Each structure stands twice: as structure tokens, then as C-alpha cells.
Amino acid sequence: MERITGLKAAETYRISQLKAPELEGKSVTVEGAVHKIRDMGEVVFVILRQREGLFQTVFEKTGFGGEKEIKEGCTVRITGILKKEARAPHGAEIHSSDIRVLSSPSAPMPLPVDKWKMNASLETRLDHRAISLRNIRERAKFRIQEGMVRGFRDFLYSQGFTEIHTPKIGAKGAEGGANIFKLSYFHQPAVLAQSPQFYKQMMVGVFDRVFETGPVFRAEKHNTRRHLNEYTSLDFEMGYIQGMEDVMGMETEMLRYMMGLLDREYGEELRLLDCQTPKIDSIPALPFEEAKKLVSQAYGRPVKAPYDLEPEEEQLIGKYAKDYLGSDFVFITHYPSKKRPFYAMDDPEDRRYTLSFDLLYKGLEITTGGQRIHDYGQLMRKLESRGMTGEGMEEYLEAFRCGMPPHGGLGIGLERLTVQLIGEDNVREGSLFPRDMNRLTP
Amino acid sequence: MERITGLKAAETYRISQLKAPELEGKSVTVEGAVHKIRDMGEVVFVILRQREGLFQTVFEKTGFGGEKEIKEGCTVRITGILKKEARAPHGAEIHSSDIRVLSSPSAPMPLPVDKWKMNASLETRLDHRAISLRNIRERAKFRIQEGMVRGFRDFLYSQGFTEIHTPKIGAKGAEGGANIFKLSYFHQPAVLAQSPQFYKQMMVGVFDRVFETGPVFRAEKHNTRRHLNEYTSLDFEMGYIQGMEDVMGMETEMLRYMMGLLDREYGEELRLLDCQTPKIDSIPALPFEEAKKLVSQAYGRPVKAPYDLEPEEEQLIGKYAKDYLGSDFVFITHYPSKKRPFYAMDDPEDRRYTLSFDLLYKGLEITTGGQRIHDYGQLMRKLESRGMTGEGMEEYLEAFRCGMPPHGGLGIGLERLTVQLIGEDNVREGSLFPRDMNRLTP
Numbered sequence: 001m002e003r004i005t006g007l008k009a010a011e012t013y014r015i016s017q018l019k020a021p022e023l024e025g026k027s028v029t030v031e032g033a034v035h036k037i038r039d040m041g042e043v044v045f046v047i048l049r050q051r052e053g054l055f056q057t058v059f060e061k062t063g064f065g066g067e068k069e070i071k072e073g074c075t076v077r078i079t080g081i082l083k084k085e086a087r088a089p090h091g092a093e094i095h096s097s098d099i100r101v102l103s104s105p106s107a108p109m110p111l112p113v114d115k116w117k118m119n120a121s122l123e124t125r126l127d128h129r130a131i132s133l134r135n136i137r138e139r140a141k142f143r144i145q146e147g148m149v150r151g152f153r154d155f156l157y158s159q160g161f162t163e164i165h166t167p168k169i170g171a172k173g174a175e176g177g178a179n180i181f182k183l184s185y186f187h188q189p190a191v192l193a194q195s196p197q198f199y200k201q202m203m204v205g206v207f208d209r210v211f212e213t214g215p216v217f218r219a220e221k222h223n224t225r226r227h228l229n230e231y232t233s234l235d236f237e238m239g240y241i242q243g244m245e246d247v248m249g250m251e252t253e254m255l256r257y258m259m260g261l262l263d264r265e266y267g268e269e270l271r272l273l274d275c276q277t278p279k280i281d282s283i284p285a286l287p288f289e290e291a292k293k294l295v296s297q298a299y300g301r302p303v304k305a306p307y308d309l310e311p312e313e314e315q316l317i318g319k320y321a322k323d324y325l326g327s328d329f330v331f332i333t334h335y336p337s338k339k340r341p342f343y344a345m346d347d348p349e350d351r352r353y354t355l356s357f358d359l360l361y362k363g364l365e366i367t368t369g370g371q372r373i374h375d376y377g378q379l380m381r382k383l384e385s386r387g388m389t390g391e392g393m394e395e396y397l398e399a400f401r402c403g404m405p406p407h408g409g410l411g412i413g414l415e416r417l418t419v420q421l422i423g424e425d426n427v428r429e430g431s432l433f434p435r436d437m438n439r440l441t442p
Numbered sequence: 443m444e445r446i447t448g449l450k451a452a453e454t455y456r457i458s459q460l461k462a463p464e465l466e467g468k469s470v471t472v473e474g475a476v477h478k479i480r481d482m483g484e485v486v487f488v489i490l491r492q493r494e495g496l497f498q499t500v501f502e503k504t505g506f507g508g509e510k511e512i513k514e515g516c517t518v519r520i521t522g523i524l525k526k527e528a529r530a531p532h533g534a535e536i537h538s539s540d541i542r543v544l545s546s547p548s549a550p551m552p553l554p555v556d557k558w559k560m561n562a563s564l565e566t567r568l569d570h571r572a573i574s575l576r577n578i579r580e581r582a583k584f585r586i587q588e589g590m591v592r593g594f595r596d597f598l599y600s601q602g603f604t605e606i607h608t609p610k611i612g613a614k615g616a617e618g619g620a621n622i623f624k625l626s627y628f629h630q631p632a633v634l635a636q637s638p639q640f641y642k643q644m645m646v647g648v649f650d651r652v653f654e655t656g657p658v659f660r661a662e663k664h665n666t667r668r669h670l671n672e673y674t675s676l677d678f679e680m681g682y683i684q685g686m687e688d689v690m691g692m693e694t695e696m697l698r699y700m701m702g703l704l705d706r707e708y709g710e711e712l713r714l715l716d717c718q719t720p721k722i723d724s725i726p727a728l729p730f731e732e733a734k735k736l737v738s739q740a741y742g743r744p745v746k747a748p749y750d751l752e753p754e755e756e757q758l759i760g761k762y763a764k765d766y767l768g769s770d771f772v773f774i775t776h777y778p779s780k781k782r783p784f785y786a787m788d789d790p791e792d793r794r795y796t797l798s799f800d801l802l803y804k805g806l807e808i809t810t811g812g813q814r815i816h817d818y819g820q821l822m823r824k825l826e827s828r829g830m831t832g833e834g835m836e837e838y839l840e841a842f843r844c845g846m847p848p849h850g851g852l853g854i855g856l857e858r859l860t861v862q863l864i865g866e867d868n869v870r871e872g873s874l875f876p877r878d879m880n881r882l883t884p
């Protein structure tokens with residue numbers, strides 16, 4: 001009988017391992033996909049793609065023998081002597097003596113994935129997503145996205161947050177609104193979660209501090225460069241706060257940690273995308289009304305929607321923050337109560353406003369958060385004042401009836417955060433397989 | 443204008459900090475929920491619940507003054523002198539001089555959350571999930587679950603895997619089957635993902651190694667103690683393998699890392715649940731046919747379903763692995779081809795079987811995995827042999843047409859893994875908010 005003991009010793013090298021000086025002049029074996037072949041007459045360069053990047057291997061034409069067999073998209077195992085070569089990407093190349101084909105494609109690439117820029121439209125790249133991401137700059141975006149999620153989680157673990165997994169299928173959405181996908185659940189009406197809001201609040205009564213990273217679903221009929229109908233939300237909720245500033249402080253510190261992690265461990269990907277992480281010393285916070293006035297004055301734009309920030313207004317606030325406050329980020333606080341959900345804590349000093357905030361990054365809202373109502377009586381009065389009942393949220397309300405600490409939290413749109421960092425204009429660039437009103441595949 | 447700089451210095455102590463000897467005899471402030479009040483006549487003990495556990499505070503009755511105001515479920519801020527006390531849970535208690543109420547409940551707890559065991563049925567505990575989890579043993583299950591997910595991710599990061607986020611809403615499920623939830627997506631028919639299988643395979647062509655932790659949805663009409671209709675799947679997929687043993691080896695090593703992490707960082711929770719992590723030196727692997735025969739012989743049970751493992755048979759294999767092979771875990775390999783999906787690699791030595799496996803933990807299947815077909819021609823022939831076409835999976839097939847490395851992977855059911863470790867009998871115990879045929883709330 002066989003017994004599985006764990007990982008076997010690797011027979012092949014990763015690119016980062018090939019930098020070790022003691023390997024110079026030694027025989028090494030590597031595996032990867034054939035990214036590009038350059039036939040130079042006497043020698044043939046075969047550029048391998050591994051998860052860590054590209055690596056150059058060289059064959060003498062006479063010994064190669066496999067011109068017909070070896071083609072772009074093959075996966076291969078190559079053995080040869082590792083030699084220094086200043087002109088090669090990592091300062092070294094493999095002078096190859098042996099190449100074995102592990103798998104072969106049946107068709108050529110529909111896109112030039114070996115090019116620095118593919119010159120293909122977003123729609124084309126999305127239609128062939130599994131192929132277009134083989135371009136090393138395209139895939140680098142999602143390595144950076146990985147780093148963002150890692151940074152979010154690792155920082156929150158260090159702050160005593162517990163990770164939770166809350167259901168995405170639920171009964172009739174108590175938060176309401178028309179933007180909810182409906183489905184039939186064993187002949188019962190059900191909906192897809194538009195946020196883990198209720199659940200994370202309920203779990204603050206259990207774990208004090210919780211977070212979740214997972215999909216949320218919005219049936220919004222907006223086909224803009226800023227909207228997705230399914231996206232990944234980075235949510236946290238924390239108890240025993242003294243005010244929304246504690247939530248904003250946690251986010252500021254988390255973002256600083258996240259950017260530090262990217263600098264430390266995703267430098268190669270940042271370099272591929274010519275991207276610099278923002279330095280976050282502090283983040284300015286402007287009250288909603290003041291922010292509206294400031295940009296109206298600074299850029300001569302009349303205030304149109306008094307209770308909302310229009311997309312163009314957000315962009316101008318972002319510009320204002322950069323021009324006048326020296327920051328890529330800016331918190332907008334004290335949103336009008338009528339535009340926030342019932343659970344938002346009203347500002348005791350002026351009940352027309354809430355102790356809630358958005359965070360704009362380069363003029364795009366990437367976070368909504370705030371302090372929540374924790375007192376049961378206050379929560380019920382707020383519901384009543386909106387003509388709502390507790391129907392459909394009995395278990396949520398029970399948590400409050402049995403006592404909840406003062407708390408607040410936020411949600412971050414991962415795809416928006418990604419595209420703002422890497423400087424893309426369309427949120428779809430930050431989703432592996434975006435879902436919008438017209439796109440259900442791949 | 444305000445600027446947010448990050449975390450403020452904490453004014454209060456966490457339980458683990460109160461163990462520092464230099465705090466002995468000092469004035470400290472703590473916050474938490476009032477978990478239990480014990481009135482001893484001259485003194486009153488107020489047991490605080492924090493995320494790290496319970497802590498004892500003591501009030502002289504004369505100075506307390508707040509008997510009516512302070513009740514179970516209040517959240518409070520307490521200041522007092524930290525003193526050694528061998529009889530108190532952490533060897534110390536706070537002799538309190540000041541207590542401030544942060545919030546008050548409006549009703550008593552529907553369940554005795556302050557008890558060691560609540561003596562409430564699973565259904566009752568699920569109906570009041572936000573409350574029942576305030577019991578420190580109930581919530582410990584989900585701290586351990588957090589550790590499992592952390593262990594899975596951290597190990598895979600260290601092995602060069604990239605984390606991905608794939609869509610949960612998709613077009614008509616190409617994997618097929620009746621167990622799919624359907625929804626209307628802007629008047630197009632759509633389905634909920636029953637696994638990230640196709641996406642993670644497509645991404646192996648991009649990142650070589652990928653993983654995802656996220657919800658999956660199964661509309662199975664099974665209301666058993668083993669089934670959930672929504673669960674959290676820990677998935678990985680890896681390229682450049684030499685066989686399914688590489689996947690099994692990766693899982694073995696990952697489980698060993700995960701259990702080590704639990705021992706290192708979740709010892710308090712393991713202790714609360716009287717739970718010991720399994721020692722994983724190696725995991726035995728039995729071919730499907732052999733496993734069936736062995737348990738049939740060992741336990742005198744006739745083989746009924748030749749192509750499947752019945753739940754009772756799985757339990758017996760688990761018992762056999764424990765009794766005869768000294769292992770809580772056992773891999774069952776070489777499942778019959780007709781019971782595995784089309785993308786499973788058939789065994790070249792006997793095409794009636796596949797290079798696929800399940801992992802049983804204490805007699806319950808917690809993992810399904812295997813090597814996948816990577817050659818486009820072979821994949822198309824397998825589809826044809828099953829009377830299937832490539833319709834609805836064009837983009838998946840394109841990845842193969844353009845070349846894919848030899849690869850394999852697996853999916854782990856997080857809730858099942860959790861309950862098997864902590865010794866619970868029902869998978870619902872491992873889900874914060876389970877979804878089954880009858881349960882859509884809370």
C-alpha cells in the first residue's frame with residue numbers, strides 16, 4: 001500500500017532560484033510554457049514563461065532538431081548549463097542540451113500574448129481571458145490584487161479580527177432596494193447577498209472584530225466603467241469604537257500595511273506595470289458639505305445634487321485632494337442621513353447627517369463605511385421613522401435586543417482599489433472574469 | 443481639516459496583555475460584554491467576555507451601586523487594580539473601582555450563553571445564531587475554522603500559488619447536472635457556480651498554480667447531516683505535475699501545516715473544545731476497488747454499489763484506516779471513470795478508472811481531486827465519448843486548444859473539515875449560517 005508523505009524534492013528550478021551564484025556553470029532543469037521563440041540562424045532562443053516571470057534558454061540550431069515540434073504554447077522541460085549573460089532578462093540564460101515537450105497546443109494564440117502590449121481592445125481581451133492573461137503584464141495586475149487581499153487579511157489578523165464566511169443566498173433582502181438578484185431556492189423566493197452587512201454586525205456581538213473577503217452581487221442596471229454586477233468586497237466590522245474615526249484609522253493603517261506588502265513582495269509586478277504605491281502618511285477627511293463647497297469654489301462647478309456626490313464631483317474632490325492636500329486618498333464624512341441606510345448612526349450634533357464616510361482614491365469611491373446604531377431602541381425608532389418594520393430581519397434585530405457594543409465598519413471594492421492603483425480606467429480590468437449587464441461569460 | 447493618521451494608542455487592555463507581570467498591582471481599563479454576574483453578598487463578580495476569552499472583575503457590593511443597571515449583555519468599560527488570583531481563570535482579576543455602561547440590552551438572552559454547555563438543540567441554536575455563538579465554546583469552533591482557512595492560504599502562498607477570485611454567477615453550467623441553482627440575470631438565464639473548477643483550470647495556464655477560498659452552491663435535494671446547499675470550498679489547482687500523487691502530496695503537506703498552525707495559534711480554542719489535532723506523518727492511499735474489498739472482508743459487509751462509495755462504506759473505510767493503518771485520513775484513489783466528470787484523466791493502464799482521488803477524514807469525504815486531462819484532442823474525444831459537445835464551454839476549451847501544462851487539483855469542503863476535527867456529527871455545526879433545503883435564515 002502506498003503512503004503519501006508530503007512534497008517531493010523539486011527536480012526543477014524556479015526563476016528566482018536560478019539567481020543563486022553557486023548554480024553558475026551547473027546543469028539545471030526548468031519547466032514552463034514556451035512564451036516566444038526567436039530563431040537567430042545559428043541559435044534559437046526559447047523564452048520560457050513560469051509563474052515568476054520569463055527566462056531565456058538557448059539552443060544551438062544543429063542540436064535543437066525540434067523546430068517543428070516546439071512552438072509557442074507548448075509546455076516543456078529543459079535541461080542545460082546555466083550561464084551568466086548580461087543581455088538576458090535575469091542576467092543569466094540556460095544553454096540547453098535537452099528539451100522535452102510536456103504538452104502541445106492545437107492552435108495558435110488568438111492574441112499576441114508574447115508582446116509587451118497586446119494592442120487588443122478590452123472586450124477582445126475579456127472574450128479570450130484565459131489566453132490574454134498569459135501576457136505577463138496582464139497577469140501582473142492580478143498578482144498585485146492578490147497582494148492587496150493578503151495585506152487586508154494579514155493586517156486584520158494582527159489586529160485581532162476573526163475571519164467569517166457568511167451566506168450569499170438569503171431570504172428576502174431586508175436591506176431592500178431594487179438592485180437584488182432573485183432566485184428560486186427549493187420553491188422559496190430567495191436573493192443573492194448585496195453585502196455581508198447584517199451578518200458582520202451580528203458577528204461583532206460574538207467576536208468583537210470580524211472581516212470577510214468574498215463576492216457580493218448587485219443587480220444595478222448601470223453599464224459604466226465603474227460598475228460590476230458581481231464584485232469582491234473586503235469587509236470589516238469592529239466593536240468597542242469611540243467613533244467612526246476609529247474605523248477610518250483602522251483603514252488608514254491597513255492601507256499603509258497593504259502598500260508596504262506590495263512594495264516588499266510584489267515589486268516585480270509593480271515594475272512590470274510601471275506602478276508606484278502611494279505613500280500614506282495621513283489621509284485628509286472632509287465633511288460632505290464642505291467637500292462639495294470646496295470643489296465648487298476651486299473648479300467653478302455649480303452644486304447640482306445636494307444629497308449625493310456625482311461621479312464628476314468625486315473626480316474633482318480627488319483632484320482637489322491631490323492639488324491642495326497632497327493626497328491620493330480623501331475621506332468624505334458626514335453623508336446626508338437620507339442617502340444612507342437605516343443602520344447608519346446619525347450625527348447627534350446634526351441629525352440630518354450621519355457618522356459615516358466614503359473613501360475616495362484618485363477620485364473614485366472605493367470604500368463606504370461608518371459607525372452603526374448599536375442601541376435596540378434607537379434602531380427601532382430609526383426604522384419606524386423610515387416607514388419600515390423589522391420584518392425579514394428578526395434575527396438581525398435580536399442581536400441588538402440582546403445587546404451590542406458600539407461598532408462600525410466598512411466595505412472596500414477590491415476591483416476598484418486594484419484599477420486605481422495600477423492606473424486603469426475601467427473596473428473590468430481589475431476583475432479576472434467580470435460580470436456586467438452584457439457579460440455572463442467566460 | 444482633520445487628518446486620519448492610523449491607529450490610536452489603545453486605552454484598554456486585551457486579556458492576553460493582562461498576563462504581563464509588570465501590570466500586577468497597576469490600574470488597568472478593560473472593555474467587554476457582561477457575560478455573567480455572580481452576586482456573592484459582599485462582593486459581586488462581573489465576568490467579562492472579550493474576543494480572547496473571559497476575564498473576572500470584582501466589585502465590592504457597597505461601591506458597585508449598579509446592580510440594576512449592570513446586567514448580562516451590557517457592554518462595559520471597567521477600570522480597577524489588576525491583582526493575582528489563583529482561583530480566577532487567567533490567574534488574575536481586576537478589583538474594580540469604576541464601571542461605565544457602553545450599551546444595554548433590551549431583553550434577556552433567549553439561550554444560556556454563559557453556560558459551558560447550552561443544552562439547546564441544533565435547530566434552536568441555529569435559529570438564534572447571533573446569540574448562541576456568544577457562548578465561548580460555540581464561537582471557538584469558528585476561530586478554529588479561521589485557522590484552517592489561514593493555514594490553507596498561507597501554506598499555498600509559500601508554495602507559489604496565486605489567489606484568484608472567480609465569478610459565482612455564470613451562463614448555463616457546462617459541467618451540467620440537475621444540482622444547479624438558476625436565476626434570471628437581466629433577462630438572461632444564469633446559474634450559480636457549483637465549483638470554480640473550469641476557472642481554476644483556465645488560470646493554471648496563466649499562473650501555473652492557483653487557489654481560491656469561496657462559496658459554492660449545490661441545489662442537491664439531500665437533507666442529511668453531511669450536506670449543505672451553500673458551502674465554503676478550499677480549491678487549488680497546480681500545473682507541471684507528474685501525476686495525481688503530486689496533488690495528494692501537496693494536500694498532505696498543507697494539512698500538516700494547517701494542524702501545526704492550529705496548535706501554535708489556536709491552542710486556547712482547541713482546549714475549550716477538548717480537541718486534539720491529528721498528527722500527519724503520512725496518509726495511506728488505497729485504490730477504490732481495493733478499499734471496497736478490504737472493508738467488505740474486514741467488516742463482513744457485502745459490496746452493493748460497485749461504482750460508488752456509500753456513506754456507510756466511507757465510514758467503514760475510515761474505521762479501517764484508523765484500526766489497521768493508524769490514520770484518521772485515507773486517500774481513496776482510482777475512482778471509476780463513469781462516476782467522475784469528463785475532465786478527469788483516465789488511468790492509461792486501465793481506462794475504466796481515473797487518476798482521481800477522494801480524501802476521507804474519520805470516514806467522511808472532505809476532498810475530491812485528481813489529475814485532469816490537459817491535451818485538447820484527448821479532452822474533445824472524452825467529451826464525444828460521453829455524448830457531450832463543447833457548447834457552453836468554448837472559453838474553457840480555448841485554454842486547452844492554446845496549450846495547457848499537465849495539471850491537477852482538488853476541492854476541500856471547509857465545513858466538513860471543521861466538524862470532523864472538532865468531533866461534531868452534523869456539518870451545520872461547521873457553518874456560521876447554514877443553508878439547507880429548509881433553512882434560508884438567519
